[in-house]
Amino acid sequence: MQDISDDVLIKASQGDLKSFEELYKASAGFVYNVALRIVNNREDAEEVTQEIFFIIYHKLRGFRFESSFKTWIYRITVNYSINFARKTSITRNKTIEYEDTSIAGTVVGDVQKGIDKEHREKVIEDLLNIINPDQRACIVLRNMEGLSYEQIAQTLKININTVRTRLKRAREKLLRGKKAGGLWTFVKNTKI
Amino acid sequence: MDICKKYKDLILTNYIDGEMDTEMKQQIDSHLLVCPNCRRFAEEVNHFLVVPFKNALRENVPEHLWLSVKKNIEKENRLNEKAGNLIHRLMESLSFPVLAPVVGSFVLLILVGSLIFYNQQMKQGKEKEQGEYLVYLLGATEGSPETENNVPETPIEKYFL
Numbered sequence: 001m002q003d004i005s006d007d008v009l010i011k012a013s014q015g016d017l018k019s020f021e022e023l024y025k026a027s028a029g030f031v032y033n034v035a036l037r038i039v040n041n042r043e044d045a046e047e048v049t050q051e052i053f054f055i056i057y058h059k060l061r062g063f064r065f066e067s068s069f070k071t072w073i074y075r076i077t078v079n080y081s082i083n084f085a086r087k088t089s090i091t092r093n094k095t096i097e098y099e100d101t102s103i104a105g106t107v108v109g110d111v112q113k114g115i116d117k118e119h120r121e122k123v124i125e126d127l128l129n130i131i132n133p134d135q136r137a138c139i140v141l142r143n144m145e146g147l148s149y150e151q152i153a154q155t156l157k158i159n160i161n162t163v164r165t166r167l168k169r170a171r172e173k174l175l176r177g178k179k180a181g182g183l184w185t186f187v188k189n190t191k192i
Numbered sequence: 193m194d195i196c197k198k199y200k201d202l203i204l205t206n207y208i209d210g211e212m213d214t215e216m217k218q219q220i221d222s223h224l225l226v227c228p229n230c231r232r233f234a235e236e237v238n239h240f241l242v243v244p245f246k247n248a249l250r251e252n253v254p255e256h257l258w259l260s261v262k263k264n265i266e267k268e269n270r271l272n273e274k275a276g277n278l279i280h281r282l283m284e285s286l287s288f289p290v291l292a293p294v295v296g297s298f299v300l301l302i303l304v305g306s307l308i309f310y311n312q313q314m315k316q317g318k319e320k321e322q323g324e325y326l327v328y329l330l331g332a333t334e335g336s337p338e339t340e341n342n343v344p345e346t347p348i349e350k351y352f353l
Contacts, residue, residue, distance in 0.1 A: 017265065024258055032253045046257060053261045117249060124248045142209060143245035149211050168205045171241050 001070055002026040009069060013060040020060075024053060030145070031077045037140040038081035039088070040128045048084050052077055074147075074155045078137050085133035130177045135170035138163055196230055199223055203234045208242055 004026050011019035031052055036045035055076060063072065128136050141147040141155065153160040199220055206212040207220055224231045 015269075017262065020265070021258065021262070024261065028253045028257065029250065032257070033250050036251060037248075046254060049253070049257055050260050050264070054264055057261075057265055120244075120247075120249070123244055127244065139245060143242055144248055149209070164205050167209070168201065171204050171237065174241055175237075 001030040001073070004069060006065065009060070009063070009065070012057075013063055015061075020057060023056075027073055028053070031073070034074075034077050034140055034145065035081045037124075037128060037144060038078065038133060038136050039085045040125055040136070041088075044084065044088065048081055052080050055080065071151075071154055074141075075157070078141070078155060082133045082137055085136070089133065127174060127177075131170045131173050135166050135173070138166040139170050142167060195223070196227060199227075199230055200233055203230070203237060207234070208238055 002025075004023055008019045008022050012023050028049065032045060032049045035048040035052065036042065039045050039048055056073065059076070063069070128139070131139065137156065138152060141152045142149075147155065149160050149163045152163045156163070202212070202216070202220060207217065212220075224234055
């Protein structure tokens with residue numbers, strides 16, 4: 001996420017739309033990508049991103065400059081995305097079952113055609129579908145956004161040991177997915 | 193606890209995430225040199241669980257998103273402005289130069305009227321009470337016809353009284 005000056009933040013918090021646009025441009029990439037990985041669906045990620053910026057616009061008036069703006073925006077993004085993903089998890093689980101069985105047959109053939117962006121994205125999407133939204137948030141913040149355990153704990157307002165436990169369980173679950181067959185074969189063959 | 197199990201737990205978290213002190217890292221590194229099973233596990237974890245996420249492409253934010261956000265904010269601002277204007281107009285119509293003297297006079301009139309009415313009520317009540325008391329006093333000194341009837345008539349009354 002790009003740095004945002006205090007001046008822009010103050011003006012945006014006073015309702016200045018031009019400054020808010022600057023703030024949006026500096027943070028939209030982060031918000032959209034984190035939301036996309038946690039809700040794991042493009043349409044949902046767009047909806048979530050819009051909602052998050054609407055929330056930020058309102059909450060900015062009460063933002064205390066004591067805490068880091070980056071941590072604040074991380075927290076809003078992750079919490080909103082987790083809640084959204086939880087709400088839609090029932091539908092999502094049904095989709096996973098369908099995808100797990102379909103991958104084994106189709107993907108190996110695809111690998112022979114070459115690895116492209118779409119396949120790589122499919123791997124990430126299917127891996128993230130195996131774990132729950134809380135675990136997804138930890139994996140995304142650690143492996144994709146490069147946050148330390150301490151920063152993840154601060155963002156999610158949880159204990160550092162909880163961060164470790166969530167990461168461990170998520171990875172164990174992903175390893176168990178190895179035995180599920182298709183998906184793992186695909187990950188192995190894609191040599192990411 | 194099995195040493196391999198202990199190290200595998202650490203490999204799955206702190207070791208691959210680089211959240212480990214040097215001493216512990218050296219211990220695990222030394223173990224990996226002599227334990228092919230744990231070494232394979234560490235390689236697998238890194239290759240399948242870390243690298244795919246690290247190399248994931250960052251998506252560009254769709255252009256239309258800002259327009260939707262902006263539209264929602266502007267729509268809400270317009271609504272707030274309308275509500276604000278309505279309240280403002282209401283406050284203005286009640287403001288001092290126009291209606292305040294009229295409202296003030298009306299309130300004063302009601303206050304004075306109710307004060308006069310209350311005083312009259314109090315006065316009437318007191319006069320009535322005083323009259324009743326005078327009647328009672330007069331009755332007590334002159335004697336009432338009832339006292340004459342108190343003379344015992346029957347033998348039993350005579351006996352007791």
